[in-house]
Amino acid sequence: MTPLVVVLSSPSGGGKSSIAKRLLAERRDCGYSVSATTRSPRPGEVDGGAYYFLTPEEFERRVVAGDFLEHAEYNGHRYGTLTTEVRRVTQGGQHVLLDVEVVGARLVRQRFPDAVLIFVIPPSGASLAARLRARGTEDEGVVAGRLSKALEELSAAVEYDYVVVNDELDEAVRTAHAILDAEARRTSRQRDVAILLDRLRAEVAAELARSNANR
Numbered sequence: 001m002t003p004l005v006v007v008l009s010s011p012s013g014g015g016k017s018s019i020a021k022r023l024l025a026e027r028r029d030c031g032y033s034v035s036a037t038t039r040s041p042r043p044g045e046v047d048g049g050a051y052y053f054l055t056p057e058e059f060e061r062r063v064v065a066g067d068f069l070e071h072a073e074y075n076g077h078r079y080g081t082l083t084t085e086v087r088r089v090t091q092g093g094q095h096v097l098l099d100v101e102v103v104g105a106r107l108v109r110q111r112f113p114d115a116v117l118i119f120v121i122p123p124s125g126a127s128l129a130a131r132l133r134a135r136g137t138e139d140e141g142v143v144a145g146r147l148s149k150a151l152e153e154l155s156a157a158v159e160y161d162y163v164v165v166n167d168e169l170d171e172a173v174r175t176a177h178a179i180l181d182a183e184a185r186r187t188s189r190q191r192d193v194a195i196l197l198d199r200l201r202a203e204v205a206a207e208l209a210r211s212n213a214n215r
């Protein structure tokens, strides 16, 4: 199996993190690329779990060192995918999931034209607004900011290979499983397909010879 590079994006509140968590819990063939960020940890977030939390200076040092496969700015903070993280997961033989915003997704596509890009959308504007408000800590100014950012991000959705509506989480997770399963089976990704077909052709030819001999 050739490991897939899978990008999940969605507007804030769109549900990509819930889908990513479920895929990681339900599939042994998937691993997560832990990103680096300059934003502060939220309650419960530990370094090396959700993110590697770096100071702006350390982040910049790693940009200059060429450690990032892609990096972008979002809401005044920097976020980036470490090449070592992607390698760690794919060299372990697993598909790698990246949770990145739309600028980062474009950069991943440039580096890995074969990457599978999935954009998760909420079923309606009202449900997106409700999900953002349900997060409790957000004041209305923050909600408005996220909605405005969502509008901008939604215009990039057509660049993705798949758009998945996250109305019912179980259903969206099933769809994501189906996408990964189908993508992994593409002829172009199956390293052994030529050998397999050569062997099968030889076997069929032998059967044909036997059948002709028995006529």
Ligand code: 5GP
Pocket: 009, 010, 012, 035, 036, 039, 070, 071, 072, 074, 079, 080, 081, 082, 099, 100, 101, 103, 104, 105
């Ligand atoms: P949050 O701060 O809410 O965890 O994430 C904010 C945004 O940054 C989300 O859209 C998330 O997908 C994006 N993000 C997280 N990690 C990365 C990364 O490594 N690269 C890029 N480009 N975006 C990221």
